[in-house]
Amino acid sequence: MKTSYFQVGSYSAPREIRPEWPLPPAYYDPECGRRSLHQAIEQCELADQLGFDWVSFSEHHYHPTVAPNPALAAAAVATRVQKAKIAMLGHNLTLNNPIKVAEDLAMLDTLSDGRLVVGFLRGTPNEFQVFTVNPAESRDLTLESMELILKAWTEPMPFSWEGRHYQYRTVAVWPRPVQQPYPRCYVLGGSKDTADFAARHHLGLGVAFQPFAVLSQTVNYYREKCAEAGWQPTPDDILYRAAVCVAKSAAEAQHEAARWLHLPRTFTMRGGINEAVERLDPAGLNIAKLARAEFSFARFVGTPDLIVQQVTECREKTGAGVIDLSFQGPGMAHDQTMRMMELFGQEVLPRIRDI
Amino acid sequence: MPSTPRRVEGIAPAFAERFIQADGFRMRYLEAGQGNPVVVLHAAHGLTPSTLNTLLAQQFRVIAFEIPGFGRSPVNERSQSMRDLAHTLAEAVTALGLDRYGLVSTAISARIALWQAIDLQERVDPLVLISPSALLPDGWTAPSGTAEQLAKLLYAHPEKMPSPQPEDPETSAKHRALMSRIRGSNCDPELERRLADIKAATLVLFGTRDGVLPPAMGRIYVERIPNCYYALVYDAGHVIEAERPEALFAAVRDFLEHRETFIVGRKNTVINP
Numbered sequence: 183m184k185t186s187y188f189q190v191g192s193y194s195a196p197r198e199i200r201p202e203w204p205l206p207p208a209y210y211d212p213e214c215g216r217r218s219l220h221q222a223i224e225q226c227e228l229a230d231q232l233g234f235d236w237v238s239f240s241e242h243h244y245h246p247t248v249a250p251n252p253a254l255a256a257a258a259v260a261t262r263v264q265k266a267k268i269a270m271l272g273h274n275l276t277l278n279n280p281i282k283v284a285e286d287l288a289m290l291d292t293l294s295d296g297r298l299v300v301g302f303l304r305g306t307p308n309e310f311q312v313f314t315v316n317p318a319e320s321r322d323l324t325l326e327s328m329e330l331i332l333k334a335w336t337e338p339m340p341f342s343w344e345g346r347h348y349q350y351r352t353v354a355v356w357p358r359p360v361q362q363p364y365p366r367c368y369v370l371g372g373s374k375d376t377a378d379f380a381a382r383h384h385l386g387l388g389v390a391f392q393p394f395a396v397l398s399q400t401v402n403y404y405r406e407k408c409a410e411a412g413w414q415p416t417p418d419d420i421l422y423r424a425a426v427c428v429a430k431s432a433a434e435a436q437h438e439a440a441r442w443l444h445l446p447r448t449f450t451m452r453g454g455i456n457e458a459v460e461r462l463d464p465a466g467l468n469i470a471k472l473a474r475a476e477f478s479f480a481r482f483v484g485t486p487d488l489i490v491q492q493v494t495e496c497r498e499k500t501g502a503g504v505i506d507l508s509f510q511g512p513g514m515a516h517d518q519t520m521r522m523m524e525l526f527g528q529e530v531l532p533r534i535r536d537i
Numbered sequence: 538m539p540s541t542p543r544r545v546e547g548i549a550p551a552f553a554e555r556f557i558q559a560d561g562f563r564m565r566y567l568e569a570g571q572g573n574p575v576v577v578l579h580a581a582h583g584l585t586p587s588t589l590n591t592l593l594a595q596q597f598r599v600i601a602f603e604i605p606g607f608g609r610s611p612v613n614e615r616s617q618s619m620r621d622l623a624h625t626l627a628e629a630v631t632a633l634g635l636d637r638y639g640l641v642s643t644a645i646s647a648r649i650a651l652w653q654a655i656d657l658q659e660r661v662d663p664l665v666l667i668s669p670s671a672l673l674p675d676g677w678t679a680p681s682g683t684a685e686q687l688a689k690l691l692y693a694h695p696e697k698m699p700s701p702q703p704e705d706p707e708t709s710a711k712h713r714a715l716m717s718r719i720r721g722s723n724c725d726p727e728l729e730r731r732l733a734d735i736k737a738a739t740l741v742l743f744g745t746r747d748g749v750l751p752p753a754m755g756r757i758y759v760e761r762i763p764n765c766y767y768a769l770v771y772d773a774g775h776v777i778e779a780e781r782p783e784a785l786f787a788a789v790r791d792f793l794e795h796r797e798t799f800i801v802g803r804k805n806t807v808i809n810p
Contacts, residue, residue, distance in 0.1 A: 326771055329745065333769065339756040342800065344742075344784040345771040351800035 183497055183537040186236035186269055186506040187229035187523070188423060189259070191249030193218045194516060201447035203308045204244035219248045221516040223259055225509075228520060230263040232527025236299060238269035238506050241277070243312045245448060246512075253286045260294040268294045271301030271388065271423070271506060272370060276320045277313050280327040281350060284334040288359045296360035300367040301388055301421075302328045304376075307459045307466050308449050317463035323347050325379055328369065332383060335364045368421050372400045373465070381407030388421035388506070391479050394499045397422060401500050417503025422496060424481035425508040428526050432484050438522075439480040441511030446473035448512065482507065486529035493534045551594055552601075559629035565603040565610055566629075570594030574638040575793060576630060577601040578646035580668075580776075581712065583608040588782040589789065593641075596790060600633065602626060604646065606715040608708065618719050620728075623652035630660075639793045640664050640737075644749075644775070645716070647671035648728060654739070655731045663796045664737040665789050668775050670750060672757050673723040680749050693746035693774040732761040738796040739765040742788060744773030744780070764797060 194217065199209050226237040237259060239252035249255065252270060260268045268290060273283045291298035304324040310317050326345050333343070333353075340354040359365055368388040369380035377400065380387045387404045389397050401420055408415050425442050429435040449469045450456065456470040482492045482505075496502055509526070510519040551569040558564070567584065575597040577590055584603040593599050604622060606613025616622050626649060630638065640661045642650035647669030654661045680690045688695035739762045743752035755767040768788050773781040791799040 329771065333745070337753075337756070339759045339767055341755070342766065342768040342788070343771065344768055344781070344788045346781075346784070348771075349787075351802075 183493060183502075183534045184235040184418065184504040185531060185534065186238045186271075186421075186504060187226065187234040187266075188238045188240075188271075188506045188508040189222050189226050189229075189255070190240065190508055190510065191219070191222055191242065191247040191252070191255060192510045192512075192514070192519075193246045193248055194221065195246060195513065199246050199448075201444055201450070203449050203451050204311075205246055205448070209246075215248050218516075219255070222248070222255065223262065225516070225519060225523065226259045226263055226266075228523055229527075230266040232523060233531055234266055234527070236267040236269040236504075236506070237263060238271045238299075238301075240271050240301075240303065241274040241305070241309075243274075243277075243309050253290060256290055257293055260290065260297070267297045267299050269299035269301065269506070271299070271368070271421075272303040274303050274305035274309060275324045275327040276305050276310055276315045278327075280330045280348060281334060281353060281355065283327070284331045284355050285357075287331075287365070288335065288355060288357045291359040291361055291365050292357050296365075298359070298361065298365040300365050301370045302331070302367065303370045306449055306469060307456075307463065308451050308469065310459070311451070311455070317459045317466060319347065320463060320466070321373070321375055325375060328379060328383075332364065332367075335359055366418075368419075370421075372396070374403065377404040378407055380404060381411045384408075384411070384413055386415070386419035386421060388423065390423035390506075391425075391481065393481075394496055397500045397502070401502070405501075417497070417501055420500065420502040421504040421506060422500060422502040423506040423508070425479045425511065426482040426489065426522075426526065427480050427511065428482070428484070428486060428489050428522055428530060430485065430525070432488065435484045435488075438511060438514070439478065439483045441513055442478050442480040445479055445512055449473075479508070480511070486525065486533075489526070489530050490533045493530075494537055497537050551591070552599075557629055557632050559632050560625040561615070562605040562610070562613070562625060562629075564605060564625075564629050565608070567601045568599065570597055570599050572597045573793070574598045574600060574635050576626075576635070576638050576640050578626070578640070578642040578650055579604065579607070580644035580646065581716070583708075583712070587778065589641075589778050589786055592782070592786040593790060593793070597639070597793060600635075600638075602629060604649070607712060612711050613715050616715070616719055618721060619648035619725075620652045622719065623649045623656060627653055627657055630657075636660060637662060641667065641789060641793075642669065643667040643778070644670050645720075648721075648725065651728060651732065651735070654735045654737050655728075658734065658736045662737040663792055664735070664739040665792055666739065666741045666758065667785065667789070668743060668747060668750065668777060669741060669754075669758070671725075671728065672754055672761075674751060674754065675723065677723050677750070679720075690748040691775045692748075693744060693772055693780055698779060729761065732758075733763060735762050735764075737764070738792070740768060740788070740792040740799075741765060742768045742770055742777060742785065744770050744775060744777045746772060747775045749775040766792070766797065766799070 239256045242249045334355045342351040368386040369376045370388040372389045427435045427438040552567040648671045654664045741755045741758040743755045759765045759767045777785045
């Protein structure tokens with residue numbers, strides 16, 4: 183099992199923050215933001231020292247994180263982390279110009295000497311509103327964006343793109359990725375269209391936070407589609423993202439896991455806005471419902487022994503060969519995060535590597 | 538001189554059916570619209586109602602020829618090659634009095650269009666090649682099979698396409714006989730050598746999901762034709778016009794109008810002035 187340290191860009195708030203989206207900028211403390219970003223980089227360095235295989239980043243806006251441009255954080259980390267791969271999991275494709283994403287990622291692969299891993303992300307419904315994206319178009323936007331990025335990396339001659347959502351009359355991306363034809367890529371999401379795309383393009387599949395049973399169904403569908411496309415995915419092609427709460431005692435771990443119950447609320451928009459988004463994209467992620475259901479992001483909770491059992495179960499039930507783990511629960515201090523990472527690195531990581 | 542126009546049932550009302558004598562053939566063509574002339578050459582299915590032609594006729598004088606031996610025309614036992622047909626069409630264009638014209642071809646008519654652009658260098662400009670089968674990969678074979686198998690090759694989303702109408706056996710046999718004689722081998726060394734002589738600004742379009750020809754063939758045209766541009770139409774198969782007609786029209790119209798400057802952004806982005 184490969185293990186990735188998911189650096190979500192947590193903002194260590196000096197006071198309690200109202201859980202809603204968008205979070206008013208008035209809550210932001212520049213000194214706290216500066217400290218949080220530097221602490222995030224320290225956490226990535228520690229992950230590398232502890233033997234994590236990857237450090238990963240993703241994009242969030244108007245939210246208590248310092249992560250609107252994860253490529254910047256990844257670039258800073260890439261120059262300080264020596265062994266771990268740099269995983270961009272990833273750019274929110276509904277919000278970004280796909281040509282710019284192709285260029286940024288190629289530049290990151292160049293900067294990191296070919297250590298980049300890529301995840302293509304549709305994003306959460308609240309964040310579609312950052313650039314007033316129609317939720318009903320978000321799936322098609324993501325599919326077209328992924329196809330254009332792959333083409334931009336691989337096409338040696340300038341070309342024009344006559345898309346449904348994007349039209350560029352001159353595409354000729356420089357630099358191109360160090361890893362040819364392109365870095366290992368994952369399509370992130372559990373829907374059929376994302377699995378279809380991943381299978382058709384021989385890409386990995388990444389799923390976040392779902393229970394193992396649901397993940398297993400998604401992976402089985404993906405495997406069927408891969409077989410139809412004439413190839414068989416390996417465990418490395420299946421990525422699972424979840425939060426981890428590891429402690430010396432099970433009770434302490436459970437106490438920390440409670441922090442994650444509040445996370446959906448930080449993505450929740452006001453009632454009328456949630457409902458308007460749901461009407462436009464009824465099959466999309468409904469964060470308001472998750473918040474009301476007290477859905478937990480923490481799937482690996484307990485003592486080191488228990489975590490090893492849970493990771494083993496994850497591998498056996500889902501076939502996932504990469505877990506992307508978030509350690510810093512909402513409100514958790516930097517020191518506590520580092521201690522939890524050290525415990526995981528010393529007592530869990532060596533025992534799950536060969537699962 | 539062209540014959541008197543008449544309306545044709547089942548074809549866009551603006552198009553008139555006409556005939557002209559050229560190179561010993563009585564050639565059928567459809568014409569509509571006003572503006573700069575654009576000559577259109579059809580694909581293997583012959584001269585059929587075309588969304589692209591209808592849209593182009595809003596802005597250009599569109600003249601869509603039926604290649605002798607296709608559709609309603611008599612059996613053509615005279616033309617021996619694509620270059621022969623290029624010569625025939627050049628005579629037809631001359632008979633119509635067209636001095637300079639844009640030339641748009643789809644699929645199998647690409648070699649005819651390229652020979653015209655080579656032989657009539659001062660008259661053809663620009664040149665548009667849609668899913669062209671002029672340059673072919675080694676070992677390539679023309680698509681064949683049942684209607685269902687063909688649909689999978691021709692379309693990115695065959696499930697969205699209407700069931701194909703059965704082709705008249707006599708017409709099919711006529712097409713097959715002509716094509717087997719004039720298609721030539723996968724490689725036409727003389728044509729490929731002469732591509733460097735083309736002066737026309739050239740646009741080559743492929744669907745990103747073309748199942749008949751690899752879209753990457755587009756880059757070979759760019760390498761060999763001096764002023765050539767390569768466009769990918771997202772989520773379209775070989776028959777781009779059937780699956781992404783508006784996208785195809787937008788690219789072809791902009792290229793016919795602006796030639797190489799079609800890459801310049803002209804969209805007004807002001808929301809509320």
